[in-house]
Amino acid sequence: MTSHERLRRCYFHQELDRPAVQTRESYPQNDPTYDPLKAYLEENTDLTRRGIDSNLLETQYPGDHIVEKAKNGCDRFVTVLHTPQGDLTAAEKTNLPGQPPMTEQYLLKSRKDAEKYLSLPMPKTGGDVTPFFIADQAMGDRGIVDVRLGSNPAGFAAELMGSELFAILSITDRDIIHALCERRMTILLNRIKFIHERKLGPYFNMQGEEMVVPPLHGPQDFLDFNYAYDKPIIDLIHEGGGRIYIHCHGALKSVLKYFVDMGVDVLHPIEGAPTDTMTPAEAKAIIRGKTCMNGNIQIANFYERSPGEIREETAQLIRQVFDDHKGLIVAPSASPYIHGAGLQCFEQFKAMVETVTGS
Numbered sequence: 001m002t003s004h005e006r007l008r009r010c011y012f013h014q015e016l017d018r019p020a021v022q023t024r025e026s027y028p029q030n031d032p033t034y035d036p037l038k039a040y041l042e043e044n045t046d047l048t049r050r051g052i053d054s055n056l057l058e059t060q061y062p063g064d065h066i067v068e069k070a071k072n073g074c075d076r077f078v079t080v081l082h083t084p085q086g087d088l089t090a091a092e093k094t095n096l097p098g099q100p101p102m103t104e105q106y107l108l109k110s111r112k113d114a115e116k117y118l119s120l121p122m123p124k125t126g127g128d129v130t131p132f133f134i135a136d137q138a139m140g141d142r143g144i145v146d147v148r149l150g151s152n153p154a155g156f157a158a159e160l161m162g163s164e165l166f167a168i169l170s171i172t173d174r175d176i177i178h179a180l181c182e183r184r185m186t187i188l189l190n191r192i193k194f195i196h197e198r199k200l201g202p203y204f205n206m207q208g209e210e211m212v213v214p215p216l217h218g219p220q221d222f223l224d225f226n227y228a229y230d231k232p233i234i235d236l237i238h239e240g241g242g243r244i245y246i247h248c249h250g251a252l253k254s255v256l257k258y259f260v261d262m263g264v265d266v267l268h269p270i271e272g273a274p275t276d277t278m279t280p281a282e283a284k285a286i287i288r289g290k291t292c293m294n295g296n297i298q299i300a301n302f303y304e305r306s307p308g309e310i311r312e313e314t315a316q317l318i319r320q321v322f323d324d325h326k327g328l329i330v331a332p333s334a335s336p337y338i339h340g341a342g343l344q345c346f347e348q349f350k351a352m353v354e355t356v357t358g359s
Contacts, residue, residue: 002141003046033342047143058123108161146203153181153229155208196240213250269295269333294329307351
């Protein structure tokens with residue numbers, strides 16, 4: 001079975017020859033210690049790559065982008081968004097040595113700012129989708145390419161204001177959170193209709209749900225802000241013959257059934273301790289035949305445990321949840337993340353892959 005066929009069967013809940021195996025690929029920037037690992041995984045895993053970033057299919061809002069040099073040699077990237085009700089400003093620090101960009105100032109800082117944002121006209125959807133078909137053809141049998149939707153409605157709202165203000169407004173001004181979520185949902189629904197008309201897919205990718213899961217929020221918040229606005233999106237994807245992958249960290253035990261009810265086809269990650277108390281077997285009992293498990297081994301283990309321990313953990317995972325020969329993509333819970341430690345984790349990744357493939 002080719003990687004393309006194996007992953008297709010994972011998304012469509014069909015029987016497999018063996019579990020798929022892969023990893024997310026947001027490696028530390030400018031770190032050549034990961035080059036051998038990248039080459040190994042490129043050659044030996046089932047690949048999923050971005051076919052198109054669909055956020056680029058909408059007209060962009062008017063604004064200014066300013067790059068300022070900070071004292072420590074980092075850059076400060078300032079965005080000023082012009083709305084009918086006034087300007088909004090965000091800032092982040094970039095080019096931090098060995099670190100990802102760091103938000104310094106969120107675009108929305110109050111209910112009034114949210115109202116300014118909501119005064120923006122709805123964007124128009126359009127653009128060239130040729131890059132998707134080029135990427136799909138180039139991938140061939142090595143895997144699949146997907147349509148990246150970016151953040152879901154609730155995750156997008158949280159990105160605009162930060163998790164702290166989101167939590168506060170979800171208590172004091174719940175209506176404004178709903179308004180932001182509804183706007184984002186409408187944009188994504190329009191985008192998916194455009195994508196269906198042009199025959200992109202069938203694989204879609206969305207993230208952001210982790211902003212409204214335990215321990216940050218309770219099950220009712222999940223239902224109100226994730227389930228309510230994600231389900232119409234997922235339903236439309238399915239109506240067009242598509243399948244959806246969701247990336248969501250968190251303690252999912254109390255809300256996993258809602259991911260299944262929403263129709264999530266592939267869920268990454270489904271984590272055990274220390275993130276959650278749920279075992280792989282317990283997760284499988286909830287999602288069996290409906291949602292594919294992806295991301296089951298804690299990423300820290302690849303740096304802290306031996307290759308032999310990773311081999312045994314992988315074999316145990318397969319024994320526990322692959323009895324039906326369906327619905328398992330063995331993967332770490334996140335991308336490799338420790339700067340300068342590419343060689344430290346190489347043999348552990350190799351042990352995971354070899355255990356799955358039998359090589």
